[in-house]
Amino acid sequence: MNVARQNRLNTFAAHGALILYTVIALFPVFVIVINSFKTRKAIFREPLALPHADSFSLIGYETVLKQGDFVLYFQNSMIVTVGSLFFILLFGAMAAFALAEYRFKGNTLMGLYLALGIMIPIRIGTVAILEMMVQTGLVNTLWALILVYTAQGLPLAVFILSEFMRQVSDDLKNAGRIDGLSEYRIFFRLVLPLVRPAMATVAVFNMIPIWNDLWFPLILAPSEEVKTLTLGSQVFIGQFVTDWNAVLSALSLAILPVMALYVVFSRQLIRGITSGAVK
Amino acid sequence: MTALTLTNLCKSFGSVEVLKNINLTVEDGEFVVFVGPSGCGKSTLLRVIAGLEDASSGTVDIGGTVVNTVPPAKRGIAMVFQSYALYPHLSVRDNMALGLKQEKQPKSVIDERVGKAIEMLDLGAYVDRQPADLSGGQRQRVAIGRAIVREPKLFLFDEPLSNLDAALRMNTRIEIAELHRTLSASMIYVTHDQTEAMTLADKIVVLRDGRVEQVGSPMELYNNPANQFVAGFLGSPAMNFLKKAPLNIPKDGALGLRPEHLRPTKGGRIKGAVTHVERLGGDTNLLVATEGQEALTVRIFGQDDTRVGAEIELDFDDSAAFLFDAQQQRVRCAT
Numbered sequence: 001m002n003v004a005r006q007n008r009l010n011t012f013a014a015h016g017a018l019i020l021y022t023v024i025a026l027f028p029v030f031v032i033v034i035n036s037f038k039t040r041k042a043i044f045r046e047p048l049a050l051p052h053a054d055s056f057s058l059i060g061y062e063t064v065l066k067q068g069d070f071v072l073y074f075q076n077s078m079i080v081t082v083g084s085l086f087f088i089l090l091f092g093a094m095a096a097f098a099l100a101e102y103r104f105k106g107n108t109l110m111g112l113y114l115a116l117g118i119m120i121p122i123r124i125g126t127v128a129i130l131e132m133m134v135q136t137g138l139v140n141t142l143w144a145l146i147l148v149y150t151a152q153g154l155p156l157a158v159f160i161l162s163e164f165m166r167q168v169s170d171d172l173k174n175a176g177r178i179d180g181l182s183e184y185r186i187f188f189r190l191v192l193p194l195v196r197p198a199m200a201t202v203a204v205f206n207m208i209p210i211w212n213d214l215w216f217p218l219i220l221a222p223s224e225e226v227k228t229l230t231l232g233s234q235v236f237i238g239q240f241v242t243d244w245n246a247v248l249s250a251l252s253l254a255i256l257p258v259m260a261l262y263v264v265f266s267r268q269l270i271r272g273i274t275s276g277a278v279k
Numbered sequence: 280m281t282a283l284t285l286t287n288l289c290k291s292f293g294s295v296e297v298l299k300n301i302n303l304t305v306e307d308g309e310f311v312v313f314v315g316p317s318g319c320g321k322s323t324l325l326r327v328i329a330g331l332e333d334a335s336s337g338t339v340d341i342g343g344t345v346v347n348t349v350p351p352a353k354r355g356i357a358m359v360f361q362s363y364a365l366y367p368h369l370s371v372r373d374n375m376a377l378g379l380k381q382e383k384q385p386k387s388v389i390d391e392r393v394g395k396a397i398e399m400l401d402l403g404a405y406v407d408r409q410p411a412d413l414s415g416g417q418r419q420r421v422a423i424g425r426a427i428v429r430e431p432k433l434f435l436f437d438e439p440l441s442n443l444d445a446a447l448r449m450n451t452r453i454e455i456a457e458l459h460r461t462l463s464a465s466m467i468y469v470t471h472d473q474t475e476a477m478t479l480a481d482k483i484v485v486l487r488d489g490r491v492e493q494v495g496s497p498m499e500l501y502n503n504p505a506n507q508f509v510a511g512f513l514g515s516p517a518m519n520f521l522k523k524a525p526l527n528i529p530k531d532g533a534l535g536l537r538p539e540h541l542r543p544t545k546g547g548r549i550k551g552a553v554t555h556v557e558r559l560g561g562d563t564n565l566l567v568a569t570e571g572q573e574a575l576t577v578r579i580f581g582q583d584d585t586r587v588g589a590e591i592e593l594d595f596d597d598s599a600a601f602l603f604d605a606q607q608q609r610v611r612c613a614t
Contacts, residue, residue: 180352
């Protein structure tokens with residue numbers, strides 16, 4: 001930091017606030033993770049203590065791995081999340097490019113129509129969606145979830161990406177046109193790399209809700225072979241008895257893949273727009 | 280052969296007319312500069328010629344073919360942009376080669392042409408660098424190289440020097456002039472800077488509000504402007520216009536005097552006080568407020584020790600004066 005603008009007190013206060021927020025934000029996660037490594041008794045007797053020799057136990061993880069097919073659930077969740085993100089980003093970026101780049105009649109109206117989905121929650125249409133899925137025979141398939149999540153994510157994606165696409169230099173796109181690049185190559189080779197940070201933002205915004213969603217998997221794909229991780233974890237939560245070891249272990253495991261995805265995307269967020277194209 | 284012919288060209292965005300009935304020819308090997316204040320439609324005109332915008336009516340004819348419906352890549356043009364517009368993910372060499380690859384030229388032709396351009400523009404040390412690792416001047420040279428390798432019938436430059444600093448701008452200006460001599464290609468150059476226009480052009484096209492005001496060689500326009508706008512736009516410092524003049528001027532008209540045609544003379548016809556002095560070393564600009572409270576610029580060659588606040592009397596040759604009528608048109612039979 002610039003020495004001339006540095007102020008010890010300000011630096012201290014800023015770091016203090018950030019550390020405090022980090023502690024508050026991470027505390028629940030921390031409690032879940034430490035308790036997943038403890039015996040059932042220890043969880044209830046000393047919920048905040050770290051696991052030690054007496055209380056350490058892997059019983060939760062053992063249950064999770066034995067009961068049900070957790071590897072399959074993981075795989076399902078992963079397929080649904082990655083698949084939905086892929087379609088959201090692909091179609092969202094394409095629609096955004098068209099809205100930002102081409103002047104046509106009804107451009108503004110089309111933009112508003114596409115943004116409408118931000119204000120209307122998709123769950124309102126659950127019954128209709130279920131009927132549609134039944135009639136198209138997509139119930140109990142991962143495609144049902146991917147399609148619904150894609151529909152759910154598109155409005156915000158189009159909204160955010162079209163703003164960013166407008167900022168991409170016209171000169172660059174025109175240079176491509178004069179060099180004879182097709183509109184598709186201009187889109188994929190010139191424009192997409194420049195809006196990568198915005199794509200990463202959209203991906204992160206969409207990823208977490210999709211990964212954590214319980215509603216649509218429960219309604220559209222409840223059968224064993226297409227269960228997602230969140231839905232699969234529910235078997236341990238009963239009306240009268242809850243296997244807390246298993247629940248906490250399943251949750252701890254569920255954090256890992258989404259964290260890995262986040263790390264991938266956040267690198268893009270931080271890297272920022274490739275400079276040097278213009279100015 | 281003519282490189283470009285525009286016939287009755289109009290362009291409007293919705294109800295806004297940006298170009299109004301433009302007729303223009305560019306001869307083979309000619310360097311034509313479009314100049315005008317911002318918003319006069321010069322860039323739009325260039326984009327219509329390039330095919331990036333469609334003409335609302337009229338025809339664009341490049342090298343003897345009407346190209347109104349031909350896509351930009353097939354018009355036989357190449358364009359250099361103000362913001363360089365290099366492909367950020369490609370090296371210098373690939374930036375130049377991309378257009379040729381799209382044309383499906385054989386590799387030997389691509390290598391030969393790119394090699395020649397790199398040599399011509401002195402970019403040998405940078406061929407494998409990315410645009411992000413180049414300075415502004417180098418980027419602009421790569422952008423020019425990308426245009427050269429396509430061997431177009433017509434070069435289009437869209438304010439290529441605006442992003443460069445003053446020293447570099449002058450060097451690049453000279454390089455572009457040399458390039459024009461070496462390639463003897465037809466070039467169209469858009470700028471708002473009258474110095475660039477005067478120094479580079481074989482023919483200047485002055486545009487205002489989507490209309491061509493005057494076309495001619497730089498000295499023709501300088502010595503014989505058709506109207507007050509052209510007279511005021513070309514030349515630096517700009518021409519002085521006096522409403523209360525010692526000569527017989529048309530009603531509501533103006534008397535135009537170039538700053539270098541005014542000279543301090545005892546008993547001169549214009550009297551005033553010096554309000555500011557700009558000493559440039561080679562010459563000196565005096566800003567004068569006349570008795571009629573009109574502002575004048577006087578350019579004196581060499582150094583001059585006139586002080587701010589001094590009373591001054593100025594005179595001029597009647598043959599160097601321009602007269603304009605109330606519609607700002609030139610009145611030819613001066614005095």
